[in-house]
Amino acid sequence: MAKRVGMEVSFAVAEAAKLARSEVIAAYPITPQTHIVERLAELVADGELDAEYIPVESEHSVMSACLGSSAVGARTFTATAGQGLELMHEVLFVASSSRLPVVMAVANRAISGPLNVWGDHSDVMATRDCGWIQIFTENGQEAFDLTLCAFRIAEDHRVLFPTMVHLDGFHLSHMVEPLYPLEQAEVDAFLPPYHYPFALDPDKPVTLGAYGPPFIYTEAKKAQEVALRSTKEVILEVWREFGRRFGRHYSPVETYATEGADTLLFTMGSFSETANVAIDRLRQQGEKVGQVRLRLWRPFPFEELYQAVRKARLLIVLDRSLSVGGPGGPVCSEVKSALYHQKERPQIVSFVGGLGGRDISVADFENMVRKGQKLAAQDAGEYYEMIGVRE
């Protein structure tokens, strides 16, 4: 085990891509992701990473280049954020339907407009249905560990799906945090070389990305849906092995202080750690509150979520994006949908906040819990509230 170091989280993600022996990196810089690909460019230029670095002219080309390199059997990594993720939008769907295991870090950023380079989850939510495996991280260690795990998961022949590792823009990407990196030998033992079963080869021609007319498109989508849902078992297996080897354990739904809790606060990403402190404070005041954090966004962990929240009376969900003109927070909307058919389920209150880089403090989380309890007592129904908005 390597010794504890202080490292910018973007650099930790780049370090993970280096230790994974990425062979192709196609990249276009965009805030707040830039430090990841900038660092990788440096590692390649300095000869520390033997990879083909393709600086392309847009994110649409980034993902297109990634598809090509993944299809010839090269381990492929990239990173993006916000508008960049949107510009590669259509190609994301081609990556997943072609089952090309590209690994991409996304430093989550608000979508324009108004123009905003700071963090929230509106970029992820706009690409929710692109068919990738999507994993949320909360701190630098997780961003490092789960980027490494992403290669192992994506490239497993029972999986073969592109995988996104989400880290909050600025709140996580630009922090210098203490973390334990891994040694090259440890990573090599954990992550076998990439082998794509249909790698493009002139001696063994195949067609990838073929046309899917009406007579076959439905079957193609069904096959993709069944395959993506079934990846959860491999994700669990990889995280279990990572835990056995390195002592750090990950689950699709993480819980904290849920034992005997009446009220649960539901969060995703780095704000979960702030919420964590609020939970501690409320517990000290005798409140029966706990926390549920969603790590695996796709495939959605229906069963794990149900088990985590079934005994609570109230679930307070924080979304860091807004489905404008829709049901409020997209995550809360999915949580409600996932629990609707269950007889035993908590009342749900939805908050939207932390938009475009606005902080949510420990005190804000404490207030959110109290406000949520009050709204629930009033039985506000479909109501959701934007927190911190000036009226």
Next chain:
Amino acid sequence: MPKKAPEELTWRDLEIGCAVLEPGSASEYKTGDWRSRQPVWDYTKCIKCGLCYTYCPDASVHQRDDGYFEANLYYCKGCSVCSQECPTSAIRMIEEGE
């Protein structure tokens, strides 16, 4: 596995990512049923220059043993490019079924 007709394939029959492992299978795809008009050659005007063969976007025009050209209607989409490009106006487009 015995080869199924494309319309009989279930989702379980598809390769990972819908990869097509058999090379050249695009030639099985009948594009001729897109057609609403078809080309007809007037061989009294045709000078056997082969521009119709060269321009055909679907490679459906072929040369016969006597040197004249005709379209394979299994593939011809009726796009009229051959008719437009013919330097002697030897190719006329007629409505399907005319």
